[in-house]
Amino acid sequence: MGLSIAVAVGVYGISFGALSVGSGLDVWQTCALSALMFTGGSQFAFIGVVAGQGTGAAAWAAATLLGIRNGVYGMQLKALIRPPGRLIPLMAQLTIDESTATATAQDDHDERVRGFWTAGVGVYVLWNASTLVGALVGNSIGDLSAWGLDGAAVAAFLGLLWPRLHGRDPVAIAVVAALATLLTLPLLPPGIPVLVAAAVTAGWWAWRRRAVVAP
Amino acid sequence: MTLWPWVLGACLAAYLIKLAGYLLPQSLLDRPVFHELAGALTVGLLASLTVMNAVGRGQSIALDSRLLALAAGAVALRLRAPYIVVVIVGGVAAAVGRRLGLP
Numbered sequence: 001m002g003l004s005i006a007v008a009v010g011v012y013g014i015s016f017g018a019l020s021v022g023s024g025l026d027v028w029q030t031c032a033l034s035a036l037m038f039t040g041g042s043q044f045a046f047i048g049v050v051a052g053q054g055t056g057a058a059a060w061a062a063a064t065l066l067g068i069r070n071g072v073y074g075m076q077l078k079a080l081i082r083p084p085g086r087l088i089p090l091m092a093q094l095t096i097d098e099s100t101a102t103a104t105a106q107d108d109h110d111e112r113v114r115g116f117w118t119a120g121v122g123v124y125v126l127w128n129a130s131t132l133v134g135a136l137v138g139n140s141i142g143d144l145s146a147w148g149l150d151g152a153a154v155a156a157f158l159g160l161l162w163p164r165l166h167g168r169d170p171v172a173i174a175v176v177a178a179l180a181t182l183l184t185l186p187l188l189p190p191g192i193p194v195l196v197a198a199a200v201t202a203g204w205w206a207w208r209r210r211a212v213v214a215p
Numbered sequence: 216m217t218l219w220p221w222v223l224g225a226c227l228a229a230y231l232i233k234l235a236g237y238l239l240p241q242s243l244l245d246r247p248v249f250h251e252l253a254g255a256l257t258v259g260l261l262a263s264l265t266v267m268n269a270v271g272r273g274q275s276i277a278l279d280s281r282l283l284a285l286a287a288g289a290v291a292l293r294l295r296a297p298y299i300v301v302v303i304v305g306g307v308a309a310a311v312g313r314r315l316g317l318p
Contacts, residue, residue: 011299029222036226039233041257046225048264052271056221064228066260069253074236083237092233148310151284154269155305158288159298161261170258177259181266187274193271195261201259205252 005098009123010130014030015156016043017134022149023051027135034131038124041160042067045194051153054191062194073100080104081113090161093122169208177201280312 013034019032025047033043042063049059074095077083080103085092094116102119106112141147163169177197184193270276270284287308291301 007299009295015299015302021286025218027220027283029218032222032226036223036289037229039229039309041261042225042229045260046222048268049261050218052267053273053310056218058226059218060221061229062260062264063225064232065256067229068249069257070229071232071236072249072253074233075241075249076236077240078237079241088235092237093230095236118255128221130224146310146313147282148280148308148313151226151281151287151309151312152302152306153293153308154265154281154284155288155291156302157261157265158285158305159292159301161258161265162292164254164315173255174260174262177262178266182270182276183261185267185271188274190271190273192271194244194260194267198256201255204259205255209248209251 002118005119006122006126011128012040013127013130014134015152016040016047016130016135018138019044019051019134019135019156020047020131021138021151021152022136022144022153023047025050027139029126031132036129037063037067038093038127039067040127041068041097043155044160048153048157049191049194050185052190052193052194055189058189058191058195062191064200065195065198069097073097076100077103077116081109081116083093083113091116091120094124096120096123098123109147118134173201175206176204277318279318282310283312283317284309 010180014164016034017030020033020043025033032047036041042117045066046059046063049062074092077091077095077100099120101118103112103116108114138149141149143152163176177200180197180200181193184196188196265285269281270278284305288301288305291304296304
């Protein structure tokens, strides 16, 4: 199981590196995102907005909104592991989908701690190494659209979205967000339609929630 | 490059959000609302980014070989292909489209 996760992280990192330089970031900026931001979804959001000629501010906002779930993970891990205060700054940086999932899947305390650190450190090393490889490969390819790199980016986002489309609510949210993006793309500056879609998503979610809670 | 401040600013924001989960009072964050909203935002943002990368071109809509990539990626996902295969299939579909003279 560890090996399959490692392979998945490796290829995901290579895709990110190549698509990032394709979107217009340089190799250093690409590596900075993986080393410092270290949360794949937000990194893809950042380069996705830049690729669509959006501003840095819009890229910042999209990446930050997508990172909110990491705050939820931090809270879960704190309750689960009760880490000593001095470790929290380091744990926070390693708090991502994979380390949280590994820790919460274990049954006793020591296993959870070991699971968190093994997955967190392992993914961190692999993710940064594969990002660099992808960025260097992407840099050497040349004309990226002739190689279909923009098409690869579309498939990459669809591949991130797909596993989350279980049940009616996520599908409805995806459709609403997609429509909001499509309608506002010609009207608003690049990058802003993604934020409109986020606002519409939050509004839709609040409305659905009220409809469910109040019979 | 002028992007640097935003790159570093986004990294800082990502870290502060992670840290906030550990440092903010449990009672503030320990509500299902946060889980649900974070989940909904993730789906909405990814759907929006998919559409923008598929048909957006600056401040306009352009229908081109990227639509082939979207369709091919969906077929690959339907067939339960692994992530990297989905990405490559999308790239190949767009490249083939351009070879055939599509925009």
